[in-house]
Amino acid sequence: MKQYQHPLQGMSLGSQRHISSFHYGDSSQGQPRAYIQAGLHASEIPGMLVAHYLREKLQLLEDSGQLTGEVIVVPVANPVGLDQTVLSYQMGRFDFATGQNFNRLFPSLAESVAQDVADQQRGSPQENVQLIRRALQRQLAKFKTVRTVDSLRTTLLALSCGCDLVLDLHCDCESVLHLYTHPAFLDAIMPLSALLGAHATLYAEIQGGSPFDEAHVEFWTRLKTLLPQHDIPLATTTATIELRGQLDVGHQQAEVDADAIIEYLRLSGYCEGGKAVEVPFPSHKPTPLAGTEVIVAEKAGVITYVAECGKYLQLGEPVVDVVDPISGETIRYVATTAGVMFARQNRRYAMPGMDLAYIAGKIPLRTGELLSM
Incomplete structure (x- = not known):
């Protein structure tokens, strides 16, 4: 496992915050990459505990040589919101400095990336994906931010934009487990929904507001329009998992959820044992x-x-x-x-x-x- 610290820009004098990412396995030879984050809405705590158990289980898989790709875990995706407390109440959905929802307004860099790669030689869909991802990393590195909330968003995009699977762990006020995804990903995401025991899977081509998961999909769909001469797939499968309600925080349930996500990673080719995974029949239709x-x-x-x-x-x-x-x-x-x-x-x-x-x-x-x- 490798751990990295990613400092956030735009902080006040004498203060600093950073995002910690934990990288398990290897993707240096073209193996698949998955990204899982929790706590973008920092008052939504269940995902952070699930991420804790995911880290334990991924470490065991890495130690036993069972990982066949790379899995990146960001257990606390929003240290800014996590530190926003008013009269003992933790307020992590909106940025106090701007009033913005932390999970909205993620930037779109499709136009700048399209200009970057437009004159480069076209290849297979897989080659085009690698070409585009390298260009996207270059554009993100050049993307200037002043405010901390914008630095947070670009940091999370830089960590996740090269991944084939992106899972964003949230929760609702009071709820049963449910997921959000794009209609193009339903075949890929419904097994995850079934493994987690979800009660609903909600899909939309455009949710609105440019949340984290949609920013990835919008990037690839927009590129397909901007670069019709390139064969470009929707290269990043995304889903937001709503892990029940804000008070549904407990060791037993968090470990069960982490086990379900690990089984999905097996099924999706990120670790060995995919053929042995038994996917239950889903309780619902999307x-x-x-x-x-x-x-x-x-x-x-x-x-x-x-x-x-x-x-x-x-x-x-x-x-x-x-x-x-x-x-x-x-x-x-x-x-x-x-x-x-x-x-x-x-x-x-x-x-x-x-x-x-x-x-x-x-x-x-x-x-x-x-x-x-």
Whole structure:
């Protein structure tokens, strides 16, 4: 295992932060590379504990010579957000300095890379991928950042852009395990979903806002348009794994999740034993992210859920009540689409406009920005 420290730019006088990456196995001879990070939303802790167990298991695989590629683990992807505490409450979703969501606004370098490689000799799809990845690393090295949040984003992209598989570990407020991915990757990602025991797999060509996982896909899809004379595949398979709710942090569950990810790495050719992996039948079919019903509070009040995460709701089934204890009014919200309620708030007081619950429907309902703030 090799460990590297990646200093972040834009810090105040007398302070410094860095990202630690841990590299297992070898890809120097063209072997596949995988990248797994946790805690980009720094208040989402479950993935950090899963990453801890992944590191232990990857070390054993490396020591026993079972790794057939390289796996990079970044267990704390956002030291900036992890240090944002207000009156003992850790606030790691938004950057205090800019107000930006840490998992949005990742830069696109497709145009600059296209200019870099446009006049170079075309080759096979695999040769083109290597050519493009070298150019992307050059462009990232030249990309100037001033603010720390931008330095964080470019550092994470530089670590992951040369990888064939990118997994981003998150969690929701209260939820069952679910995944986000691109429709082109469903065949590759559904075995991971099944191994993890996910209740929903949500797909979208464009989620909106340029989050970390989508930045990788957008780069390759954009290049295919900019360089039609080159044979360019979608070279990086990506998925975001939502590891249940913020309080679902425990040794036993984290180790089970780490085992499932290791089994997926076996299945995908990053370590030996792929043929022996038994993939369970998935509990669900993937659904479009645009089909997710978002139940939004109309008025302020006390939140009382009448449906649990993981329940398959039919049309008209009750989901949540918002109670006004002054007027005595209770507003009951019901499902207007059939599907699994996969996430809800962990707060119990609603303000007008607050998202209350999410139901994974089959029929597209929404357009535009599909992710929450």
